[in-house]
Amino acid sequence: MQYGYTQQGMSEAANWQRLGQWFCFRALPAATGLLLALLLATVSPVRASAVVEGNEVPGAGQMRWHDQVSGSYQAAVTQQSRLDVRIAGMLAVVELEQVFQNTTQAWQEGIYSFPLPEDAAVRHLEMQVGERVVIGKVREREEAKVLYQQARAAGKKAALVEQQRPNLFSNRIANIAPGEQVTVRLQYVQTAKYSAGRFALRIPTTLTPRYIPGVSRAAPAAAEVAALAPAPSGEYTGWAPPTDQVPDAPAITPYLYPQPGSDSAPLNPLHLAVELDAGMPLAEVQALYHELSLARDGQRYKLQLASGPVEMDRDVVLQWRPVTGAMPRAAVFTQQVAGETFGLLMVLPPELAPQQANLPREVVFVVDVSGSMAGVSIKQAREALALALRQLRPADRFNILAFDDSVRPLFAGAVPATRHHLQQASEFVRHLEAGGGTEMRPALERALAPGAEAERGLLRQVIFITDGAVGNEQALFELIQQRLGASRLFTVGIGSAPNHWFMQRAAQAGRGFSVQVGDIGEAAAVMTELFARIAAPLAADVSVQWPQAVEAWPDRVPDLYRGQPLVQAVRFVGALPAGEVSVSANLAGEHWQSALALPAQPGNTQHDGVASVWARSKIAGLLALKTAGEPEQRIREQVLEVALAHQLLSPYTSFVAIEERVSREPTAPLRPGIVPNTRPRGQGPQPYAYPNTATTGPAKAFLGCFALFIALLVHVMRRPEQDRV
């Protein structure tokens, strides 16, 4: 040390500094480099073995099903769909073509479960094999099944389409020869929904696996036997056994491809063509989740997928907005079928500004955090909930219930929406994670339980944020209807393929309405609109006077929220009468009335599909009586009558098409070829999720060591001249 002892303090400091530098830049990097090398050495063989393990997952690459008889893996039947949508006014007639291809060397029975819009009136079925076309007939469900089973055993080609839920159907195609293609065409009618200035047409393409609550009915051994031998028993092969709460669980739990789908190489390809004739000038036409190319001819639009077929992993949603002022306040569509006249009435009550003095309210948010919400859904739910919290006013009271297998309330009861409580709520929402089952009953019971707040005269609103992936829908509707009291229930559908039937019916039973968040970017607009519509005055006591006796469905018009039209389907008892239909309602305490002249010449303005829509509304109306305690036998008889007369699918009727000639020698074996659905885009796959059981510890340790290693490299790579100094 040339400075000697006179500058001892300084030299000591310099020593410490040097020691520190030595430790930081020499010793520590060397040690971590060594550690890292060790870590890499131990990790790499394990990672290699993990990859090998991954390859053994059945179906990881190509979808193959394990064949129990031969003990080998067999390629399954594949499917592709083509949607041909023709929209006229608010009616859409949709042609759905499903092409099944047997890729194996054995005879196959194709089994495919597919979703349709919850209000779809399926009215036509045909099956095409090569050049031969067989037209299907509607039969009673049991009868159709027997006919189908006989045809299958006899070796004839046959198709059977059954309704498992109003929005979930299954298609079975018997005796597809090796390498053969069979096409099944369905035609259905659905109505475009008008809400807040725009029409929307929603067509689901896949489903979120439903959670099956309850206790398994069959002993496990019996369930396995049923699953192993699906074809002879004629039952379905879902992944869930029947339970006491959901006896038809196997029929509503179709298998999914284990790998996520992609638009470049779709597992279930979808072709889509749309012809839109809205009957009024449009300001905007768009598809929310697909890229469509658009061609325009006056007021008619032709839309097609911009870049070929897409994956069936999300809903198709078309929206069109009329030019301001072009939308008529009322319209009636008519159709004459076999001497009978059917009508579809749409009336839009005037929109009023929200009331000046908003009444204080109690808002209960119920949020589904079950396993099926894993992935994008829980993010959308968190975003929607966080935005909803901002809509609360200081005078409001609120609470949040998160549920999966159990209900976890944020507060013991509703609390005032103070800044402190809202902060706690945001924190709670940020930490919501998806996992576990979907036990909705206790959550709804708790949300609808009348608390002390009911006595304070607060408006009680339950906002239910879920994907609706449950199998016991009917029981839940009954629960909502019974417990509703003075509360109102609004549903917010979440995810790429939510259960729309659940959303609509739950909101209907809860005397509210339903909105959809299909993308995280939509959450802000949807939640703002939801609260604006809840706050706006209702059109209550709506009544419709027709010039003569009609059979109208829905027979009782519910209260209408802002921007929501009155839609009623009617059957005229005689010919179309001349005169006016008048609609009256109680709008924010004032009487409102409107009249609409019926078209004088119905023959000139035929609207295809009105009759089917009426019949479908009647079936829905009759089935809704079930929640009110009407005996099922009576409902069944009435539904059968309508469904058979109008040739519609219903819970009690199925479509069956049977070819007369025998194609398979009855001695040749027939295998069940399950066609899996594609997993909804970005979503976790299962209604019951195994917990997440890995910590970020190793990743953190690895990253830390890696950073030190890089630091070491940076330190070593100094300039040569510095070394010389």
Add this chain to the structure above:
Amino acid sequence: MFERCRSWLLIALCTLALKELAGAGLIYAKAALAPHLMARAWAATQAEGGVHKPWPWADTWPVARLRVPQLGIDQFVLAGASGNALAFGPGLDAAGVEPGQGGTAVIAGHRDTHFRFLQHLVPAMSLSVELPDGRLLQYRVAESRVVDSRQPVAAPSHFGPAELELVTCYPFDAIRPGGPLRYVVHAQPAGAEWQAFSPLSAAQGVIPL
């Protein structure tokens, strides 16, 4: 100029390394220290029953004690299989039944900490689960399998023989969390007849090991 950039880079890298290593240390420290706090809560639960939280703000509490004598494992099983319970010990998944009741009880644990020992469990090894009411349940490992959690699985059965499933992530030495594979050890009540695992599991995307 170059020298200054380099020293800044070194400082940034060292800070990052320190942060990550501290984070990792915290995870392992939590996992290692929590059982000591659990022991008191467990003793209180055994003496008085009910729920005794190991520390006042805890959102989980011990509900059972899991032992594997051959491996020297003795762990407290906590309520719930959410991330905040699993940080402190294996958790009893609320979707399954309580141990000892008819059906399948599911206990999940982190593969990096508490449930790392699952890889050493082999068929016929015995497990025991002690409940707060003093009952001691004896199980025997029947089989282990790797499950792809992207496949839909039926929820744990709520009836039938009282079985136990131990779940952790797979592969054991993977670095990244959140992988789709799970390692499931299936245990049956000791004394019950052995049941070979069904071929149905293969159709459901389960690979028998």
